[in-house]
Ligand SMILES: Nc1ncnc2c1ncn2[C@@H]1O[C@H](COP(=O)(O)OP(=O)(O)OP(=O)(O)O)[C@@H](O)[C@H]1O
């Protein structure tokens with residue numbers, strides 16, 4: 001059961017995340033210069049875009065670990081990263097955040113205590129990510145995909161109302177990916193809000209809403225059905241490419257953007 005989330009028409013309630021005029025500079029690169037965005041409650045929002053376009057930076061801003069130079073990021077009405085949000089927001093980073101010399105169970109048991117998750121949660125999340133048979137293995141002995149799933153399981157401990165998942169299914173086979181997307185759907189059905197980044201276009205079709213980003217701008221705010229009808233295709237890869245190419249015509253990449261935002 002997800003705490004404190006009312007299930008209902010997402011449009012009729014305040015958004016989970018509200019971003020106004022966000023400016024972020026990383027190194028010499030201006031990643032966002034005035035980004036506005038809302039993420040509705042109780043839905044799965046997919047975040048897609050070429051490598052380097054700003055997906056991870058946006059997620060970091062939402063969980064409150066990204067230094068911002070201007071603008072406002074609010075989660076459930078509170079400033080991102082504020083104390084009150086600590087147990088309500090979970091973040092699965094792009095690189096697994098786990099202790100390599102501890103076992104899967106030790107990692108999960110430790111993090112369960114940190115987030116105040118109830119007993120039994122370790123087994124629940126282990127089953128959800130399909131790692132029951134690996135509980136006593138050290139992280140260092142796992143495959144890359146298994147290690148990433150431990151990190152995802154940690155994000156699902158307790159009852160976070162907002163889950164920010166940065167490429168949670170990378171490196172996984174289609175069967176495992178489908179299993180995990182069923183788990184994401186169950187979480188959303190129970191009232192949680194999910195923001196999931198991905199490079200895999202068939203995953204885009206599993207989202208309620210799709211944000212397509214290029215060079216720090218949202219170039220499409222749509223849903224799977226509209227993505228395909230608006231681009232006149234049945235293939236999500238082709239739809240994605242068509243939107244990117246249209247945007248490239250209107251906003252040609254600069255030499256520096258070409259180096260740091262390669263269309264991969
Ligand atoms: N620590 C850093 N220092 C300087 N620049 C950075 C840093 N981290 C990211 N950047 C730059 O910020 C921009 C956005 O990076 P970000 O990691 O948000 O992209 P992304 O969309 O998540 O890419 P990917 O799909 O490869 O994960 C890129 O141009 C990147 O080079």
Ligand SMILES: [Mg+2]
Pocket residue numbers: 055056057094166
């Ligand atoms: Mg990233």
